[in-house]
Amino acid sequence: xxxxxxxxxxxxxxxxxxxxxxxxxxxxxxxxxxxxxxxxxxxxxxxxxxxxxxxxxxxxxxxxxxxxxxxxxxxxxxxxxxxxxxxxxxxxxxxxxxxxxxxxxxxxxxxxxxxxxxxx
Amino acid sequence: xxxxxxxxxxxxxxxxxxxxxxxxxxxxxxxxxxxxxxxxxxxxxxxxxxxxxxxxxxxxxxxxxxxxxxxxxxxxxxxxxxxxxxxxxxxxxxxxxxxxxxxxxxxxxxxxx
Numbered sequence: 001x002x003x004x005x006x007x008x009x010x011x012x013x014x015x016x017x018x019x020x021x022x023x024x025x026x027x028x029x030x031x032x033x034x035x036x037x038x039x040x041x042x043x044x045x046x047x048x049x050x051x052x053x054x055x056x057x058x059x060x061x062x063x064x065x066x067x068x069x070x071x072x073x074x075x076x077x078x079x080x081x082x083x084x085x086x087x088x089x090x091x092x093x094x095x096x097x098x099x100x101x102x103x104x105x106x107x108x109x110x111x112x113x114x115x116x117x118x119x120x
Numbered sequence: 121x122x123x124x125x126x127x128x129x130x131x132x133x134x135x136x137x138x139x140x141x142x143x144x145x146x147x148x149x150x151x152x153x154x155x156x157x158x159x160x161x162x163x164x165x166x167x168x169x170x171x172x173x174x175x176x177x178x179x180x181x182x183x184x185x186x187x188x189x190x191x192x193x194x195x196x197x198x199x200x201x202x203x204x205x206x207x208x209x210x211x212x213x214x215x216x217x218x219x220x221x222x223x224x225x226x227x228x229x230x231x232x233x
Contacts, residue, residue, distance in 0.1 A: 035222070045162075045170065045213055047222040059220050095169055104217050106160035108181065110169035 002026040002109045004096050009114030016086050016118070022079040022096030022111055030054070030074040033099040035107060036081050038092035048094070049081065052103065064090075086118045122146050122216050126225035132233040139201040141228045143214035148194045151218060158218035161190055161199045164227075165210045173212075174199065206232060 008020040022034070036048040049060045049070040058070050069082040079096050093113040100108035123146040133139040149158045157177035162170035172181050174190035177197055187202045201208055209232060214225040 044227045045164075045215075045224040047224070050220070050222070061221050097169075100172075100175070104158060106172050106175035106215070106217060107170075108172050108175075110171075113169055 002098070004098065004109055004111035006094065006096055006111045006114035009094065009116045011117045011119065012086055013120050014087060014118055017082070017084045018086065018116060020081040020083065020094055020096075020114055020116070022081075024077045024079065024096075024098075027098070029072075029077040033103050034072065034079050035097045035099060036070060036079075037095045037097055037107075037110075038090075039095070039113070040089075040092045043092075046092075050099070050103075051079070083116070086116075088118050090116060091118045092116060121221055122149065122219060122223050124214055124216055124223050124225040126212075126214060126228050128228060129226065130229040130231065132231045133201075133204045134233045135206065136203050137233075139204050139208070139230055141199045141212050141214075141230070143192075143197040143199070143225050145195045145197075145216055149216045149218035150194050157193055157197070158216055159190075159192075159197050160215045160217065161188075162213045162215065163208075163210045164213065170213065201230075204230075204232070 003025045005023045035050050051058050051070045055072045067085045071080045093115050095113045096111045097107035098109040125144045127142045159177040161174040164170045178190045189200050191198050211227045211229050213227050
């Protein structure tokens with residue numbers, strides 16, 4: 001059974017940092033591209049970042065470029081999102097999601113999400 | 121960036137009736153070399169992550185009831201629920217994966233009338 005389990009969310013002050021993790025199981029993690037997608041409270045879905053299967057190619061939304069870094073450890077079957085210089089507008093539930101085929105296809109599995117709250 | 125616009129923002133339909141949600145992209149998401157539309161539909165229930173219903177505009181995912189169907193091409197797409205069930209109450213999103221940044225529609229909230 002495919003499972004994605006996020007962790008690392010919490011309350012952080014503006015300007016602070018957090019590292020999110022997404023533990024993957026039930027599939028060959030190293031074969032799949034992965035996304036981070038976020039959802040502010042009561043709002044819609046917003047794509048944050050994407051990484052290829054071996055970690056050599058990354059892309060970011062303009063709103064997080066230069067502040068967030070996506071990475072992965074295929075030996076540990078884990079995806080990461082390092083978030084620096086956090087702002088109030090980064091407050092959201094952060095989901096990791098698997099891209100079901102190659103680099104450009106839909107996301108067939110999602111984690112339950114981890115809540116990040118940026119507030120003083 | 122490709123802007124995805126859904127209509128309506130909310131919809132109330134009687135049980136057993138048809139529900140139709142529209143999605144329009146600001147540019148075509150039909151990739152000529154593959155002749156595929158890079159468009160997905162997701163369902164999100166309260167407190168849950170999104171669930172993939174339809175990919176490539178019209179390919180229903182395994183396990184998704186056949187009352188859900190996707191159609192359209194180019195810039196105009198539709199998700200149809202042929203006979204609304206109580207468990208279909210949710211917010212529905214379209215998403216384009218034709219180009220980066222991936223973008224979602226604003227969501228359509230579906231309720232029972």
